[in-house]
Amino acid sequence: MPSVLVTGAARGIGRAIAEDMAARGWNVIAGVRSQHDADGVTGANPQRISALLLDVTDEEQIAALAGSLPDRLDAVVNNAGVVVGGPMEAVTAADWRRQLDVNVIGQLAVTRAVLPRLRESRGRIVFISSVNGRMSMPLLGAYAASKFALEAAADALRMELRPWRIAVSIVEPSQTDTDMWRTADAMVADVEAALTPEHRALYAKHIAGMKKMVPVSQRMAVPTAKVTAVVAQALTARRPRARYIVGAAPKVQVALMTRLPTAVRDIVLRKVSGQP
Numbered sequence: 001m002p003s004v005l006v007t008g009a010a011r012g013i014g015r016a017i018a019e020d021m022a023a024r025g026w027n028v029i030a031g032v033r034s035q036h037d038a039d040g041v042t043g044a045n046p047q048r049i050s051a052l053l054l055d056v057t058d059e060e061q062i063a064a065l066a067g068s069l070p071d072r073l074d075a076v077v078n079n080a081g082v083v084v085g086g087p088m089e090a091v092t093a094a095d096w097r098r099q100l101d102v103n104v105i106g107q108l109a110v111t112r113a114v115l116p117r118l119r120e121s122r123g124r125i126v127f128i129s130s131v132n133g134r135m136s137m138p139l140l141g142a143y144a145a146s147k148f149a150l151e152a153a154a155d156a157l158r159m160e161l162r163p164w165r166i167a168v169s170i171v172e173p174s175q176t177d178t179d180m181w182r183t184a185d186a187m188v189a190d191v192e193a194a195l196t197p198e199h200r201a202l203y204a205k206h207i208a209g210m211k212k213m214v215p216v217s218q219r220m221a222v223p224t225a226k227v228t229a230v231v232a233q234a235l236t237a238r239r240p241r242a243r244y245i246v247g248a249a250p251k252v253q254v255a256l257m258t259r260l261p262t263a264v265r266d267i268v269l270r271k272v273s274g275q276p
Contacts, residue, residue: 003027003073004235005065007056007110008080010037012178013128015044016224017077017231022048024232029069031056031080031110056080056106065113073117075235078107079128083180084142085191087206090199091142103146108153118166125161125168126234127154128227131250133172135257135265138275139191139210158242169234170243173227174250175217184214209274222247 004021008014009030018030022045030041031054038051052068054061084091084099111125118125132140133147151170158168180187192200192207200207230244245251257265 001025001027002075003029003070004075004077005029005031005069005073005110005114006077006079007031007054007107009041009051010034012180013173013176013224013227014077014079015041016178016228017079018049019044020225020228020232021235026074026235027070029073054110056110057101059109062109062113065110069114069117071117072121073114073123074121075124075126076111076114076118077126077128077231077235078110080106080110081128081146083140083187085139085187085210086142086194087139087199087203088141090195090203096142099142099146100149103143104149104153107150111157115161115166119164122165124235124240125154125157125166126231127151127168127170128231129154129170129172131172131174131245131254133170134254135269137269138273139206155242167234167240168242169240171227171230171234171246172243172250172254173230173246174222174253176222176224176227176246178224182218184218185211188214205276209276212274213272 004026006014006018006028009018010032018028018041022028026048028049030049030051032038032041032051033053033055038053042049042051056062080102082099082102084095107127127150129151130147132144133151136144154168154170161168188207188210195203227246230246234240234244245254257268260268
């Protein structure tokens with residue numbers, strides 16, 4: 001049976017991918033950050049899902065992958081990620097390092113560690129990006145920057161690995177019905193609380209707009225099954241595509257917004273996100 005390593009598999013999209021690929025007959029190695037998470041994900045399908053402790057920012061755990069993975073690995077799904085929100089002026093250097101360390105550096109470090117196995121199996125690499133890897137939004141600039149960077153790295157990797165027929169695909173979900181989106185209002189509250197009094201006053205209308213956008217985004221969120229189906233396609237298609245946008249509406253949105261003049265796109269995105 002084919003095998004796949006899924007990072008960030010404790011919850012959300014990563015957990016859904018692990019369970020879906022196991023149901024499709026794949027042996028899944030779920031990368032999680034705690035034994036509690038390991039017990040939870042393996043309990044969903046003990047015959048097909050195993051777990052290992054893998055914090056993608058931990059160099060020792062990444063180095064240990066060579067001795068922890070099965071001899072044959074057919075794919076890696078780089079899903080681990082975090083969201084750093086807030087006005088660009090207020091995002092600290094530490095926030096930037098955390099955002100990029102998890103969403104970009106960690107994903108590429110895991111990929112480097114498993115490439116020898118993927119070269120032997122002519123395997124596949126899937127990066128879970130976002131439509132924000134194509135469009136940046138107010139108050140999500142750091143997150144969007146990490147996804148833009150991830151997509152640029154994936155593009156280069158895809159071309160470099162062509163001689164070994166290792167396919168590299170990027171999956172771009174929009175709002176997805178996970179615990180992250182269900183608790184997005186709490187995330188906005190945390191962003192607001194972390195601002196200095198000066199920044200809180202300066203960006204009060206921006207934060208108010210973000211608060212209004214959350215319920216709308218929650219209503220638009222699609223089931224995780226839509227994302228897992230696209231990931232499965234990227235892992236099994238005879239000729240996997242370089243990019244997969246999840247859902248018809250996001251496809252239209254990306255196609256339209258990326259073709260608009262910058263000034264017009266800025267107006268639309270500011271209006272959609274309730275910005276002053």
